Amino acid sequence: MTRDEITEAVLRALSDVAPEADPATLRPDVSLRDQLDIDSMDLLNFVIGIHEQVHVDIPEADYARLETLDEVVDYLVEKTAP
Amino acid sequence: MAEFVMPALGADMNVGTLMTWLKQPGDTVARGDIIAVVHTDKADVEVEVFTSGVLERVLIEPGAEVPVGTALAVIREDGAPAAPPSAAPAPAAPAAPAPAEAGPHIAISPSARHLAEELGIDPALIEGSGPGGRIQRKDVEAAAAARDAAAAAPPVPAQVPPAAPPTGPAVEDRNAAMRRAIASAMSRSKREIPHFYLGQTIHMSNAIAWLAQENLRRPVPERLLHGVLLVKAVALALREVPELNAVWQGDELVRREDINVGVAIALRGGGLVAPAIHETDRLSLDELMHAFRDLVSRARSWSLRSSEMSDPTITVTSLGERGVETVFGVIFPPQVAIVGFGTLVERPWISEGQVLICPVVNASLSADHRVTDGHRASAFLAAIDRLLQEPDEL
Secondary structure, eight states: OOHHHHHHHHHHHHHHHOTTOOGGGOOTTSBHHHHHTOOHHHHHHHHHHHHHHHOOOOOGGGGGGOSBHHHHHHHHHHHHOO | OEEEEOOOOSTTOSEEEEEEESSOTTOEEOTTOEEEEEEOSSOEEEEEOSOOEEEEEEOSOTTOEEETTOEEEEEEETTOOOOOSSSSOOOOOOOOOOOOOOOTTSOBOHHHHHHHHHHTOOGGGOOOOSGGGOBOHHHHHHHHHHHHHHSOOOOOOSSOOOOOGGGSSOHHHHHHHHHHHHHHHHHHHHHHOOEEEEEEEEEOHHHHHHHHHHHHHSOGGGOOOHHHHHHHHHHHHHHHSGGGSEEEETTEEEEOSSOOEEEOEEOTTSOEEOOEETTGGGSOHHHHHHHHHHHHHHHHTTOEEHHHHHOOSEEEEEOGGGTOOOOOOOOOTTBOEEEEEOOOEEEEEEETTEEEEEEEEEEEEEEETTTOOHHHHHHHHHHHHHHHTOGGGO
């Protein structure tokens, strides 16, 4: 997947857990938790969404690396690299 | 004929607005079917019917706000003659058939028996999966699902689409209404219930280590949240201190046999609801996680069911997401207790002369002093603590 495709998939997964979020106003370098009021259930659903759309299983130990949109995309680009 | 009435879905509910009919006159309805969506100050709630038969006529049109107890529709019970087509008063309906009795030899929980009656399932035909073959709600649901799958009946929607906001009040109005409902219930609680508060710091090393190992081997969609361990521990601890699994009615304590833990769920845009997870103590952690996820999803899409709103016997709230360490909860009447959990945090912990760094969580209990006292309440918190030390037994 290209970086753009991954970004698109991440935004889809985010919109499933925070349907009121507007991707256009989402700041890529600011905490998703702070911007979208995400709790642990949302985070789990987000990780499940990533699992379904990008086919990457994110271990719990890596959750701390998923603070912002940019960090999530960077992480997935790294994990899907050939 | 039986009346289908506006249900009371909480201590603070006096009126409700009929949003939608999901069945039409002439449709067959079975106990347990969701036939209407009702808007309350706190949520849009899918309302189950408690009579099997035919929806004879609706008395209230969508959009009308009516007091609790108002007849919304008339249901012709199974076996009752059809009403004449004229507008003349309907003849007196014959006595409703007596609910099927399970018989004293059938081990079945009251909640499961109630559900079996609602769904028209004979408990004698159900194989119980609980201790000693006791029939549980999930057994009834499985039996009903098997029956429905076998029947070639017209499909009844298992999942009702969420009651969409566009047909209801504006979001701002809904949020304001929810705040009013919360204000009413909490004011009543602080006015009428003599609260007392206890707290206990619980060592979570075992639970967190177990959970990390467990989630490591699980596929992503089957992972557990640590909140599920907390809820299950509360449910099991209630077996040891059953006076906290109760409601206060009139001037007396009414204990509930089924343990239906209400879980506080924050809603997007503000406000909260605390619907019940039925028979929480009897669910495996997987079942509990599944139920919890489903409940959160439906609460946030405003599609809870009436029994979930009316059946909690205690509430659990966790406010640790944003770093709160200790919760001083307000009891939701008519319940008599609320358990709060703070954030999971590392603290120095002295064990056998050694200072260790351990994950801990503060558990708090707000309890009704008319019902219990500090000694019993302490035993309850101690039981939660003890249960969390053996997470694989939850």
